[in-house]
Amino acid sequence: MSAHDQLLVVIDPVARRSDGESVRIAKDVLCGGSEAKICLPEGPEEFARALARRGSRRPVVIGDDRTLLRAVSLLHRDRWLGDGALSMVPVGPAVDLAHSLGVPRSAVAAARAVLDGVVRRLDLLVDESDGVVLGDLSIPAVAGPGSGANGASVWNACRSLVRTLVRPVPPTVVRTHRLRVEADGVLLSDLDHLVEAVTVRTGGGRAEVTVRASASGDPLIAKALTVTVSGPDFRYRADTLITGPVRTRTWTLRPGAWGLTLPSAATTSGG
Numbered sequence: 685m686s687a688h689d690q691l692l693v694v695i696d697p698v699a700r701r702s703d704g705e706s707v708r709i710a711k712d713v714l715c716g717g718s719e720a721k722i723c724l725p726e727g728p729e730e731f732a733r734a735l736a737r738r739g740s741r742r743p744v745v746i747g748d749d750r751t752l753l754r755a756v757s758l759l760h761r762d763r764w765l766g767d768g769a770l771s772m773v774p775v776g777p778a779v780d781l782a783h784s785l786g787v788p789r790s791a792v793a794a795a796r797a798v799l800d801g802v803v804r805r806l807d808l809l810v811d812e813s814d815g816v817v818l819g820d821l822s823i824p825a826v827a828g829p830g831s832g833a834n835g836a837s838v839w840n841a842c843r844s845l846v847r848t849l850v851r852p853v854p855p856t857v858v859r860t861h862r863l864r865v866e867a868d869g870v871l872l873s874d875l876d877h878l879v880e881a882v883t884v885r886t887g888g889g890r891a892e893v894t895v896r897a898s899a900s901g902d903p904l905i906a907k908a909l910t911v912t913v914s915g916p917d918f919r920y921r922a923d924t925l926i927t928g929p930v931r932t933r934t935w936t937l938r939p940g941a942w943g944l945t946l947p948s949a950a951t952t953s954g955g
Contacts, residue, residue, distance in 0.1 A: 691720040691771075691798070692738045694731060694755070696747030699775040700724070706791040710746055710773040713795035720744075732758050742769070744798055748776025749924045756942060757816050760808070769803040769943030781819050781923055786946040797947040805940035807886040809922075812934050817922040821935070823882040824861065825919040825926040860898045863915040867893045867908035875915055884911055889939040909937045 693714055700707055714720045721741060723734040735743055735758050745755045752772050759765050773794040774782045786804065788794045809817035860878040864871070873879055878898035885892045890907040897904070912934040913920075919928030 689718045690741045691718045691744050692723065692734070692741035693720050693744045693746065694723045694725065694734045696731070696745065696751040696776070697724075697726055698777075699747040699751070702777055703775050706775045707746055710775065710791045710795045713792060714744065714773075714798060717799040728754070735759065736762065742771060744771040744773065746773045746775050748774065748778045749781040750778070751776070752782050753816070753818060753923050753925065756808075756818060757814075760810070760816050760942070761814055765808070765942040769945050771798040771801075771945040773798065778924065784819060785944060787944070788947060793947070798945055800948065801945045802948045803943040804946050805943050807889065807891075808938045808941035809884065809886055809891065809935045810938055810941075811936075815922065815927070817884075817886065817935065819923050820883060820885045821920055821922040822884075823863065823913060823918055823920045824859065825921040825928065861915065861918060863913055863918065865893070865895050866910075866912045867891075867906040868910055870906065870908075872904055872906060873897065882913060884935060886937065889937075891935070891937045911935045911937075 691714060693711065695707055695711075711720075711722065715722075725731040725734050731754065735755060743755065743759070745751050752770075752774075755770060755772075756765070759768075759770065772782055772787050773791055774787055774789060775791060779787075779789060783789055785806065788797060806818070809821065811817075860880055862875045862877070863873060863879045863882060864875050865873045865879070865882055872893065873882075873895050880896045880898050881894075882896075883894045885894075890909065891911055893906045893908055893911050895904040912932065914932035917929035917931060919926055920930075920933065921927075
């Protein structure tokens with residue numbers, strides 16, 4: 685078989701525990717169409733060692749969004765992303781990020797894309813500590829789908845519903861922050877202005893920066909390659925992870941910095 689057909693398949697332990705049947709199906713498809721070496725790490729250290737010993741094999745991860753983010757982070761620090769491409773079969777409790785990047789939700793469709801798909805180059809946000817962001821980041825660190833806060837959110841919603849039945853709901857209090865936001869050196873907001881939220885989204889070769897001020901009006905939107913946020917201790921949500929508190933952070937967009945194997949145009953409708 686060619687080098688393209690030689691795979692290193694790293695299966696996250698959470699995926700094995702949460703949906704063993706999808707893992708088995710994905711393994712069958714991958715092993716049926718390639719020479720696949722299967723790795724079953726039991727924790728982050730073994731996961732990292734497995735990827736580090738990939739040799740010339742194409743890395744494939746089976747897991748959820750956190751698995752994808754962990755793999756990209758490790759391969760970025762290994763300075764491999766610019767030359768190779770990662771493949772993924774999404775299995776686990778949270779796969780919205782992978783799906784937003786174009787990976788099919790179905791284990792069968794995703795495994796077939798590993799074998800027959802094409803590599804798409806994607807943008808990457810990298811901070812000064814070598815942390816990576818594949819999709820979006822937000823300040824404050826708003827919990828979203830797959831963040832592990834869903835159960836609490838449902839419970840809080842139920843309690844809120846009960847409260848509305850017995851007494852009026854008080855007005856929503858919006859927390860504000862004093863943040864200095866710069867996009868490619870251009871000041872968008874300074875510490876003397878209150879900010880409700882800052883979001884940064886990748887895609888299109890530029891990061892889209894949105895600043896929502898506490899005063900009424902349209903949000904301020906800018907495109908940039910470098911975004912710096914500073915101010916009193918703040919937390920931010922990057923993809924599935926919440927980080928902080930920090931007082932300053934700079935993210936630099938690297939267009940087309942990493943490759944992800946996705947279904948070709950001919951097979952996209954099947955995913």
